[in-house]
Amino acid sequence: MLTEASSAAGDALALQIPAVLRAALGPHWEFAVDGPRIEIRHPHRGTPYRPPRRPPSWKELLHNLETAFANVGAPRDDCLPLRWGRDTELTISAVQALDPLLKDGSPQTYRRGFLPQPVVRFTGERDASGELRDGFLTSFVNVSRVQPIERLDEYGAILDGWLSVLSQLGFHARHLSIHGALTPWRRREVAGITLHFRHLDLDLGDIVLLWNAEDPTRMAVDLGTGLERLAWARTRQGWPHLVYGRFAQSAPPTTLDAIRTATLLLGHGIHPAARGAGGITRRVVGAIAPEAARLGVSAMVRDAFHYWTLFGELRVPWPAVACLIEEEARR
Numbered sequence: 001m002l003t004e005a006s007s008a009a010g011d012a013l014a015l016q017i018p019a020v021l022r023a024a025l026g027p028h029w030e031f032a033v034d035g036p037r038i039e040i041r042h043p044h045r046g047t048p049y050r051p052p053r054r055p056p057s058w059k060e061l062l063h064n065l066e067t068a069f070a071n072v073g074a075p076r077d078d079c080l081p082l083r084w085g086r087d088t089e090l091t092i093s094a095v096q097a098l099d100p101l102l103k104d105g106s107p108q109t110y111r112r113g114f115l116p117q118p119v120v121r122f123t124g125e126r127d128a129s130g131e132l133r134d135g136f137l138t139s140f141v142n143v144s145r146v147q148p149i150e151r152l153d154e155y156g157a158i159l160d161g162w163l164s165v166l167s168q169l170g171f172h173a174r175h176l177s178i179h180g181a182l183t184p185w186r187r188r189e190v191a192g193i194t195l196h197f198r199h200l201d202l203d204l205g206d207i208v209l210l211w212n213a214e215d216p217t218r219m220a221v222d223l224g225t226g227l228e229r230l231a232w233a234r235t236r237q238g239w240p241h242l243v244y245g246r247f248a249q250s251a252p253p254t255t256l257d258a259i260r261t262a263t264l265l266l267g268h269g270i271h272p273a274a275r276g277a278g279g280i281t282r283r284v285v286g287a288i289a290p291e292a293a294r295l296g297v298s299a300m301v302r303d304a305f306h307y308w309t310l311f312g313e314l315r316v317p318w319p320a321v322a323c324l325i326e327e328e329a330r331r
Helices: 004-026 058-071 094-103 150-168 227-235 238-245 251-267 276-285 292-294 299-306 318-329
Strands: 030-034 037-041 112-118 140-147 176-181 186-187 190-199 202-212 214-226
Touching: 004 030, 004 037, 004 058, 004 150, 004 190, 004 202, 004 214, 030 112, 037 251, 058 112, 058 150, 058 227, 094 140, 094 214, 112 150, 112 190, 112 251, 140 150, 140 227, 140 251, 150 176, 202 227, 214 227, 227 238, 238 251, 238 299, 251 299, 251 318, 276 318, 292 318, 299 318
Parallel strands: none
Antiparallel strands: 030 037, 037 176, 112 140, 140 214, 176 190, 186 190, 190 202, 202 214
16 A cells, blocks of 8 residues: 555656656647546547658667667666566566665666666467467567656656657657556555557657655656567558568467477576476476477577577577577477
């Protein structure tokens, strides 16, 4: 439960947000505020969208993101370790870089600025048959800007900077919108207000104003999307082909997702075990169809390994990762 003082502080922050965002974004956006709900849209939002003729490679997209974030004052920082072991066994979000500031009373953070952070989550939306819906993966790259702030105008500037980043990637403001509730939430030591942004009809991610629930002067911003989802919105390619390329039709989607995720885990040295982080690896490998393991997974592992090394060095070489997956899948 929020204490009376911390609740009042959160409500005071919420009341300031519309004016802060109006000042940051300027007169070229339409604001609709209805109670706690806010929606921000471009006045020329009805114009058609044209995807690029040649979709950028993952390497090109990452480079463009790094350059664009640096241009708005958010240079790239090193990724967090995949094995976390604090509140979660694995890193599930770049926002965990802010734990010292938001949870521990320290002025420091583990990282700040632009993070293309590989993460593993089991919370993706699924259809009636249990398959992940398009747009969701067990492992993906959390494209984030994590930034301590001292004033609310910095929060507005970060959102404005994000629109500039998207512009440099080829998105246009008229196809973007921002919406959410100005109602503070609290999870243990941390409180926040979340606004979501979308491209046309596709949800892209969110920007979260965060503060320590007992000391609202310790503030930060977490702006995040998924690299794969960002590419999906920009190119409008079919999701399986976008993510798995030439392997999209070679095995069931659950198997493809599991091989991709197992490559990330094993590449970071997180070997199968009965519990802990290794238990997650065992669970992931267990989702691989037995016939796929019998035929061998080395080709797809090599492809996934190349992808994950764009974001940081992996400790275990890809041939060893392929062998480990096949051995575990035969158990």
